[in-house]
Amino acid sequence: MTGYTLRAATTADIDAFSRVIRGAFFVTAEPDPSDSIRTVLDPARYTLAELDGQIVGTAGIFTRDLAVPGAVIPAAHVTGVSVAATHTRKGLLRRMMTSQLSTAPEAIAVLWASEGRIYQRFGYGLATQNVTVRADRRELTVRGDAGVGTGTLRAAVPAEVRKELSQVYDRVLPDQPGWSSRDDAWWAHLTHDPEDRREGFTATRAVLYENADGVVDGYTRYRVRNEWDDNGPKGEVNVVELVAATPDAAAALWRFLLGVDLTRTVVKGLSSPDEPLFHLVEEPRRLGGKIGDGLWVRIVDLPRALTARRYAAPVDVVLEVTDTLLPANAGRWRLRVGAGGALVNCAPTAAPADLTCDVTDLGAAYLGGTKLGALAATGRVQEHRPGAVAAASTAFGWHVTPTSIEIF
Structure with missing residues (x-):
């Protein structure tokens, strides 16, 4: 550890520590000054490891609240933890994580783990599971008349309806342990949709569910990848998220997503093991659910x-x-x-x-x-x-x- 020092980042360090993070996760592109992630990060909450003035390690925190059973509380959202490949196995990660946890004002810290074995060493426990659905929509129907005739659907561009999206999200958040708060900056970041990040999919679209009184009770953000073979269309619907404040909204939105023309597959990651869709469709086996790890929680x-x-x-x-x-x-x-x-x-x-x-x-x-x-x-x-x-x-x-x- 001789010569290594830790310090808080400043705005001037963003490009340098971004390169360390990108290098650790094998991202080849250079840091982009127009990247919307810069609008939600606080450089002062990044712990940097340096050697001879060169940044060789990072561990950051987003300042956000987290829904927990019966409450919404501040939680350190840990992100961007990385060490340059030429400086690993020197104790830098432990030193940064210890410093980060020792100084965080929040009572808990949460993160998504690149590898679970890493963060259990620092007291993080696996608190949620993440279900990925990969459904053959041709084999699926929503049971009975759930979500039929009780409201209307409205198509929109996500960035143009952020107010409606945030209102629904804020209604649902307190009853969904594991969900993170979103202020205006986070909504702007999450609905930013540059073409070079679409990976062959369309621009992200939104569909809002309005009840009989005209109140938005739910929404989905989704995108579609166009694909054909000799037998015809085989497009994929990728569900970014679906948020519903009522059962009717959930059923109507899922009925819509499972009925998008010229598609064959509906994919939704970041679902709960209690995802309502498993109980909405007549043949849940065709949803192809796969369980993985989700949020890791550390008591600070x-x-x-x-x-x-x-x-x-x-x-x-x-x-x-x-x-x-x-x-x-x-x-x-x-x-x-x-x-x-x-x-x-x-x-x-x-x-x-x-x-x-x-x-x-x-x-x-x-x-x-x-x-x-x-x-x-x-x-x-x-x-x-x-x-x-x-x-x-x-x-x-x-x-x-x-x-x-x-x-x-």
Whole structure:
């Protein structure tokens, strides 16, 4: 580590640290000053590793809120973690991650992992699963009359209806653990659609669902790739996202996407294991769902994080937690939750432990998707009082399966 130093980035560093990130992820193009990502990043939240004045490592944070069970709270959205190939295996990643977590003001941090094995070393737990649907639309119909005749669909250009999109999104966000807040800058970034990023697809299109009162209750953003063979059209509909505040909106939008002419396949990534589509169609097997990892969560400030969310059931449990990276989280904590999942208190205690776990396991369970009971079955969570795992697992659960519909 001799000669390496860490510092916060400045605006003048954006091109240089972008080259390090692009190099690590094998992006050949040079940094683009017109790239809309620059409008949402805060250089001061990037930790840079330098050697002799040259930037050789980065670890950034987007400042955003995250929906968690029963609340929306600030969360460090970790991004752009990379080390130049000629400077790996020198401890730079650990040094940057430790610095980043030690100074983050948020109670939790979240990220999408290039490789899960990397971030578990720093206390991140797998908190959501990501389902990719690759459906043969010719074999699929929406059941019965769901979403028929209860509203109307309106086509639009996404950038021209950002207000309507954001209003629906903000209605749905609080009830969707794992979703991230979007201010005007984020909406401008997400609807920016340069032609050189389309990868053979059309420009992104929007369809809005309006109820009988003219209120927009849902929308989808999608794009289409035109393809033909000797047997005719075989285009693909790529669903960027579908957000619905009502069941009618969800059914009507899916009915539309599964009926786009001259296409054969509908693809949607970033779906939940509880994706309503699995229960809307008559033959869910034809959806071809494939499960992968989604958001990884890191508890940064344990008592603040555990008191920020609500719980599915009352519980009184003593957790003995290990955390080698952030020692302030380690020790015994008594978590007490009253009726209705509120009245939360989490404080240090000398009482005997009911459960022992690592901070990684609490991160995995934090959004209510990964069960402490499942972790106990692998030996990662140890029970010292009979019934403690069942009680804690129930309390940490949630009625909505967490997911994230956006990679950052």
